[in-house]
Amino acid sequence: MSSKCEQCIIRQFNSLKALTKDELLRISGCKTSKFIKKGEIIFEEGETLNGVYCVKDGICKLSKLSANGKDQIVKLVVKGDLLGQRSLISDESVNLSAVALNDMEVCFIPKVEIFGNLKNNSDFSMDVLKQMAHDLKESDNVIVNMAQKSVKQRLAEALLYIHKNFGVNKDGILNVVLSREDYASVVGTATESAIRVLSQFKKEGLISTTGKQIKLEDLEGLKRIE
Amino acid sequence: MSSKCEQCIIRQFNSLKALTKDELLRISGCKTSKFIKKGEIIFEEGETLNGVYCVKDGICKLSKLSANGKDQIVKLVVKGDLLGQRSLISDESVNLSAVALNDMEVCFIPKVEIFGNLKNNSDFSMDVLKQMAHDLKESDNVIVNMAQKSVKQRLAEALLYIHKNFGVNKDGILNVVLSREDYASVVGTATESAIRVLSQFKKEGLISTTGKQIKLEDLEGLKRIE
DNA sequence: ATTTAGATATGATAATTGTCATGTTTTGTT
């Protein structure tokens, strides 16, 4: 019993908003809904996808295994994002692995539907194109940051990024809860280094922590990190 | 007196190949041809573009100024590539600066033409989409490399990348000639570090140099760098 | 041919980051 895409609010946050009522009805008919538990793998590097996932709830990480055996987290995915678009479009195997950081709810939309709409609805394809263009810009900016900034700067920016894009709960604690290892993997450093920098931020009053939970105490201070 | 796009071979290498004869004729009518000297700026970060550049000849670098004042080269552009697509599509100012590394010849195609074709020719928009999807994958891979690999590894890979994608002349010398500063800027390190690593490669017989010209002497050796 | 600015090269040293060892805390399981 799948609910109706026409009434799904999530769709407003991604390219599916450009679809017509008829197109949405068709998708409603063939999509499948899935619940994914924290830590579960949605797909893995090298797999072939036969559709895209629309994230209804929860957060996941997109990562790639480096030659040295360490995982690099390339992106964090919010509610509303589409997963697997890129691989679908270029008709290649998936380049990144997706792992749930929370319990998630996703809808799987088959490839044929997406391609049909890309071909026939230029509003939709234009929106997908815009989304990709935006992602590409973000990626280029990440490259520059990785290449030019220190671990301390990158970690400060990662915290600010999560704060801005995923928000905080009523107590001011970041909605995304990452392990220290995951932070290291976002920033591209050793786990111990990430731990050390977070400890330093704590000492300096820039953040406070309760277990894995992190609260940003001084946004301006974090922005000033050099 | 602009030559005809219909007869331009370059177009086979980019998304313009998906255009119809009529569409190409229209572009022929409104495009402008430009010669750009080595070192000249094609466009700079923050500018607004009113079209895309189709690279007919020559090579250029796309770079971004980091907060620390250093340039990071994000991509090298070959003959056949389109410049400025991304910014045009997302309707934002340009994120990267483009500077000629050679004497170049480019054609400028106005925004309206591109958008018209994106809207009306789904083969064209699909091809642009594919190109962007491919670029996005490449960018993600670069992020992983920047984050996880050493300067030595990154420089070896940069040399191999240039070898593979831009080729060599009759003497086996890389077709792309970069200054040591540019190499540092590709790899994301200090100029002195880039120089040192290149010197080391030379000592180890992996490369040979004559001034700025570099020849790869041992491809397999470079691939094995750790 | 000489000058000169810029690029290349290398040494010395400092700063950053990674690795290994080890201890503590947290978490989940029986």
Place this chain on the structure above:
DNA sequence: AACAAAACATGACAATTATCATATCTAAAT
């Protein structure tokens, strides 16, 4: 509650990379 496993934390040290100083080489301009 007791235990084991995992995550977190920190010290000591090694490796990598950046910075500063200075020397040499190259290429362009006079």
